[in-house]
Amino acid sequence: MSIRKEKIIFFERHLMDFFQKAGRSELPWRKKHISAYEVWVSEIMLQQTQVSRVVGYYERFLERFPTVESLAQATWEEFLPCYQGLGYYARGRNMLRAARMIVDQYDGRFPRDTETLRKIPGVGPYTAAAIMSFAYGGKHLAWDTNLRRVIGRFFFGSRTAMIDEAYLEERFTVARKKMNAALMDFGSALCTARPKCTACPLRLRCIYAREKGRHEAGKAQKRTPKGDWSSAEAVIILHDRHCIYYSSLQTKYAPFVLPATYNTRAGIKAYFEKRYGLSLAVRPPHERRIDRGHPRIFVRAQILLGSPVFRAFPSENIRGRGV
Numbered sequence: 001m002s003i004r005k006e007k008i009i010f011f012e013r014h015l016m017d018f019f020q021k022a023g024r025s026e027l028p029w030r031k032k033h034i035s036a037y038e039v040w041v042s043e044i045m046l047q048q049t050q051v052s053r054v055v056g057y058y059e060r061f062l063e064r065f066p067t068v069e070s071l072a073q074a075t076w077e078e079f080l081p082c083y084q085g086l087g088y089y090a091r092g093r094n095m096l097r098a099a100r101m102i103v104d105q106y107d108g109r110f111p112r113d114t115e116t117l118r119k120i121p122g123v124g125p126y127t128a129a130a131i132m133s134f135a136y137g138g139k140h141l142a143w144d145t146n147l148r149r150v151i152g153r154f155f156f157g158s159r160t161a162m163i164d165e166a167y168l169e170e171r172f173t174v175a176r177k178k179m180n181a182a183l184m185d186f187g188s189a190l191c192t193a194r195p196k197c198t199a200c201p202l203r204l205r206c207i208y209a210r211e212k213g214r215h216e217a218g219k220a221q222k223r224t225p226k227g228d229w230s231s232a233e234a235v236i237i238l239h240d241r242h243c244i245y246y247s248s249l250q251t252k253y254a255p256f257v258l259p260a261t262y263n264t265r266a267g268i269k270a271y272f273e274k275r276y277g278l279s280l281a282v283r284p285p286h287e288r289r290i291d292r293g294h295p296r297i298f299v300r301a302q303i304l305l306g307s308p309v310f311r312a313f314p315s316e317n318i319r320g321r322g323v
């Protein structure tokens with residue numbers, strides 16, 4: 001891989017220009033001095049959740065748990081009200097485990113090197129790089145899908161291009177804190193899934209724009225079959241902590257099947273609350289299928305509070321069974 005210096009300079013100059021004019025400097029985690037704890041909270045919340053939804057949660061969370069010590073002392077029942085609604089509750093449980101680990105093993109201070117940071121539950125290479133660059137001013141690029149999309153398209157013509165990260169990290173000259181923030185904002189404003197190339201300041205030297213995206217393979221859209229979904233049964237994949245629960249005492253896994261009267265998210269929650277005293281987080285249906293002439297929607301639901309009386313099945317054993 002070899003990229004000319006002028007191309008890097010062009011990229012950085014226009015990116016920084018964009019950032020100055022349109023960067024989201026008002027976001028609460030974009031303040032000048034931010035602690036590793038604050039970066040970590042924001043990054044965990046931002047994983048697969050829209051920025052606009054996270055802002056309120058982030059502020060309330062830090063008001064309730066201003067330090068890693070205060071979070072480490074919290075129980076799941078105390079933690080949940082500040083997190084409920086963000087989804088992905090395994091992340092939430094990891095946050096509690098991580099806070100306790102940081103207090104117990106690192107004296108309440110986030111480690112200052114990527115390798116040790118990655119030993120913390122829920123901290124992968126991206127979050128570790130974000131903590132290093134935003135809190136400690138490190139030279140790390142936080143490679144997430146946004147960064148890969150922008151850099152992949154501009155330099156190589158496709159968001160899925162193989163990128164030599166170390167090579168590029170060596171060549172970029174802008175401070176990483178700025179660069180990461182600018183790439184995140186650019187990737188969500190202009191270089192989105194359907195890029196707005198005609199309005200983009202990088203288009204003159206962007207390979208994707210020049211090739212009109214020919215080298216970027218599009219994903220085939222999954223078609224939803226036609227049917228009367230209001231009368232569909234709801235197939236519930238009930239899970240928590242790497243276990244999936246039996247719908248009844250059976251020798252093999254079978255998901256819960258609820259009649260159409262309960263096939264909304266609110267209906268599913270009410271059903272489990274009333275019948276089993278369980279509080280659930282219910283995802284939107286991930287599949288709609290006609291089974292032997294009957295419409296069925298498939299929904300994942302996670303147990304948040306309460307003790308399930310069902311038998312559990314380790315989740316890795318049922319992968320690939322179409323549930």
Ligand code: SF4
Binds near residue numbers: 150191192207
């Ligand atoms: S020209 Fe299009 S593909 Fe290239 S960086 Fe801009 S928005 Fe992305």
